[in-house]
Amino acid sequence: MIILWILIILISIIIIGFIISRNKANEQRKIPKAFLTDSHSPPKIILLVLDSLMDEPLKKAIQENKAPALAFFLKNGQYSKNLVSSFPTMSVTIDSSLITGTYPNQHKIPGLVWFDDDKKQIITYGNGFFEILKLGFSNFAENIMHRYNNVDLNPKVKTIHEDLAQDKRKTASINALIYRGYDHHTLKVPKPIAKVSVLPEEYETTGPKMLSLGAFIRQDPNNKHIVKRLGLNDAFAVQELKYLLEKNILPEFTIMYLGENDHTVHKKGPTTTKGIEKLDKHLQEVLNMFPQWEDALNNYIWVIIGDSYQSSVKKDKKEALINLKEILSDYRVLKLGKAVSKDDDIVITANERMAYIYKINESLSLENIAQTLQTDSRIGWIAWKVNEMIHVISGAHEGSLIYNSGGPDKDVYNQTWSLKGNLSILDLTIKNKQIEYGDYPDGLARLYGAIHSQQGEFLIVDAKPGYEFIGESSPQHSGGAAHGSMHKADSLAPFIVTGTNKSIDGLRMVDLKKWILDILN
Structure with a gap:
């Protein structure tokens, strides 16, 4: 009798496994819902910023067949490994240069952490847990949610969102920390944070027509990827882009920031491909929204960049x-x-x-x-x-x-x-x-x-x-990798572009804004 029950259980497991496998196969065969635009219509640009994407590990991951999506874009586009970053080579300063087309003397974001001489206080946008703890979590959150875009970023320089809005063009920003635009938005502070801090429940901010920033604001009401890092993670960002594609509401220009590779490189060093492999799976999700991957190229201009390199830090x-x-x-x-x-x-x-x-x-x-x-x-x-x-x-x-x-x-x-x-x-x-x-x-x-x-x-x-x-x-990142320096070891990044032969004057982060505007105009 026991043997009979064991056989019944084993057969049940096999049948259930077969049904699950068949359902997964059927799901994979379903035609994705991404809207296909007329290839002769005005171009739409999707700019993907892949934090700490670097040439050597990128090429290695592709050669080992661990990054098929990035290999697809690289094979069908133009490539350079020498995009010159901003300085300091820290994400907030780089992002500000990218979106304004200026260096810090104009956009006025000096670094991830700096000292405000007028207010006589240290400003941090998130330079490690212990530094945030000492400077005050509420102060840090206030900087990220309000001050960065609405106070510190020089109002005398225009972001790409503001320039395109003046030309009656819509834009979107997904998980990019710098996003200032003309449309008014409300950022919702997650209740667990609001309860343990002096932060208000809401912040008013201005941004592009469509703004996604983790748990604070999202386009897809069913996006569930909001627990890890308060939604400032790659899974959340990719789900937002997929939503815009599926609903056929992707605007003329979209910027999406994927930051998790940066954390991996800091820990494992500049030669690791683990972060690239993971983010490539997310890019595969996006490409799978189309009946064929080639349809993504036929209907959108894709610009894929790293923001800076990371260089090895000695172990001792x-x-x-x-x-x-x-x-x-x-x-x-x-x-x-x-x-x-x-x-x-x-x-x-x-x-x-x-x-x-x-x-x-x-x-x-x-x-x-x-x-x-x-x-x-x-x-x-x-x-x-x-x-x-x-x-x-x-x-x-x-x-x-x-x-x-x-x-x-x-x-x-x-x-x-x-x-x-x-x-x-x-x-x-x-x-x-x-x-x-x-x-x-x-x-x-x-x-x-x-x-x-x-x-x-x-x-x-x-x-x-x-x-x-x-x-x-x-x-500190001893035994791993870090950036920030002006040295070329930190300052050069990959650049992949598909769908346009528009030349670019110089190949620097500060040149990309004008180049994108020229394409759209």
């Missing part, structure tokens, strides 16, 4: 981590979460492989602080501004480089500069009366942008490859 913490508090131990450093007092000398805001160091004691000299930092061989260079002139020094080079915008020297981007001193500090050469860049792509403009991004007196320090700055409670 003592060697890899540049502790700025220890190097500058002769100075009194403002503690996180504390108000500025007369006893404080400097403020340190580490953005992984670069950092801002602010002088808040008027009696101090930036040059003296710079000379102290110059003694650490792990630091690539130190820069500061004196009467509009930018001074750059390095422990590895003699003398200094002093420069400003405008002047007799022209670079490969037709930007003009006035240079004197040791060009090798920023690995510059002049050939045939033209400035050429080495280790620091578009370095003069990118450094100029960062040093004019904010008020106050401060230094910029940039780490050599293999090293990372830490402050009081900033995150």
Whole structure:
């Protein structure tokens, strides 16, 4: 009798398994519901920002047949591995440059963490759990949900959403933290957060016609991917894009941000393909919305970019981590979460492989602080501004480089500069009366942008490859990877485009906005 029951159970399991497999096969054979536009109609652009997508692991994943969706786009499009990022190479600054077409001297988002000289407080958009904890979760959430788009982002520069709205074109933003537009939206603070903080239940903001930002606002009312990271995850973003495709409401321009690969690279290092494999499965979901993958290419222009590279950080913490508090131990450093007092000398805001160091004691000299930092061989260079002139020094080079915008020297981007001193500090050469860049792509403009991004007196320090700055409670990635630096090891990103042969003037993050507008217009 027992044997008979065992046989019955086994047969039942087999039958149920067969039914499940058959149902899955039938689901896969169903024709997706993505709307197919007339290929001769005005173009629609889908811009996918894949955080920390890098050339070598991308090519490796494709060669190992672990990224069929990205392989499909690359095979059917144009490709470059040398898209020059913004500086600092931190997502919020890069995203601001991408969406405004400007460097930080114009859009005014200096980095992931910085010091507001007017309000005398450290601003963070999310630089690690312990730093957020000390600066205050409510303060952090306020910055992300309101201040970033509605206060800090310079109102004098226009975002791509604002430019297209003026031309009567609709746009969408999916999980991109920078999204400012002209349409009014209400962000709903999740109840668990509202209950344990002083945040209001709602925030008013302005954005594109269609705005998705995790659990705070969504287009698909049935999108259930809101628990992990409050919906700021790849599954949520992809579901939102699929919804817009299925409902045939995708506007002329859509930007979607997929950020999880960044977390994987930070932990496992720059050669890992695990994050790429995972995000590729999400892209397959999108392509499977079409009867054939080729239909996606026939009906939309796809622009797929990384935002920056990540470079390896040495495993030995003592060697890899540049502790700025220890190097500058002769100075009194403002503690996180504390108000500025007369006893404080400097403020340190580490953005992984670069950092801002602010002088808040008027009696101090930036040059003296710079000379102290110059003694650490792990630091690539130190820069500061004196009467509009930018001074750059390095422990590895003699003398200094002093420069400003405008002047007799022209670079490969037709930007003009006035240079004197040791060009090798920023690995510059002049050939045939033209400035050429080495280790620091578009370095003069990118450094100029960062040093004019904010008020106050401060230094910029940039780490050599293999090293990372830490402050009081900033995150560290020894044995993994990090970004932030102006070095090419952090600054170049892949660029894939299908569906257009429109040329682009320069291949920098700040050039993409104009290029996209030219295509749509």
